[in-house]
Amino acid sequence: IIAEHFMSIRHCLMAKSADAVIKTAMSHPQALGQCRHFLRANGIIPVAYADTAAAAAFVAANDDPSAAAIAPPIAAALYGLVAINDAVQDDMSNMTRFVVLSRAPVDRSTLTGTLMTTLIFEVKNIPAALYKAMGGFATNGVNMTKLESYQNGASFAATEFFADIEGAPGDPAVDRALEELRFHCNSVRLLGTYTQTRNRG
Incomplete structure (x- = not known):
């Protein structure tokens, strides 16, 4: 994205x-x-x-x-x-929100204003996994503006989440939050960083 x-x-x-x-x-x-x-x-x-x-x-x-x-x-x-x-x-x-996709990521140095990052992650199938995974965003002051859940297949063994956060990898607070997220997840995939075009507040 x-x-x-x-x-x-x-x-x-x-x-x-x-x-x-x-x-x-x-x-x-x-x-x-x-x-x-x-x-x-x-x-x-x-x-x-x-x-x-x-x-x-x-x-x-x-x-x-x-x-x-x-x-x-x-x-x-x-x-x-x-x-x-x-x-x-x-x-x-x-309103409908559309995203622009590209094979290559955008050069972050060309982005201005408030940045957004979209990611998908799969929490471990243990008690309070989502609560623990979200803790890093809260303690580091990273605003999560969207969180949607999806079942992975029909097994009900794992849940994937689609999320938008304000900020980008390279920001110390975002890096700390993502590090904690990875600790509590089976997988984390960043889908892109881009300029926010509409205030989420």
């Missing part, structure tokens, strides 16, 4: 005609979930589809005037649909 980008999410209800009586709305399940209050309030039946753009293309290619799609506003122009409502998401502050 060499960079991050935050994008505001805007869902648009689009159909073949502006005066259509909409009965169904097709979209990716996640987009439908982000618009569920709007759909319920308007009596529109959600229909899951592979992705938002494909849903718009499907509505454009078919003759059902009561069918609509929920997709980014640009999809209406791309597929010749009419934007009926260009902000149907339930949470107007919804």
Whole structure:
């Protein structure tokens, strides 16, 4: 990971005609979930589809005037649909974070501002392993802004964690925290260091 980008999410209800009586709305399940209050309030039946753009293309290619799609506003122009409502998401502050990947890491000397580091680690399968692994970040004052857990396979024998921290290897506090983390883990993998583009506070 060499960079991050935050994008505001805007869902648009689009159909073949502006005066259509909409009965169904097709979209990716996640987009439908982000618009569920709007759909319920308007009596529109959600229909899951592979992705938002494909849903718009499907509505454009078919003759059902009561069918609509929920997709980014640009999809209406791309597929010749009419934007009926260009902000149907339930949470107007919804954002998606994207990361930029590269085969080569970024040169840390070129980075400015607050730095972020993303890592994956697998704790040992012993009592209080996660508590002990997190202790190094707390005692060294390293702010962890994200922590997600994943089961490794179907064995339930080990849990992996995906984490974002403020700081970078080479910072004494981060180095001490990572050293303590490695002591309590089976594995630690750094995925990248990059400039923070949005304050986590």
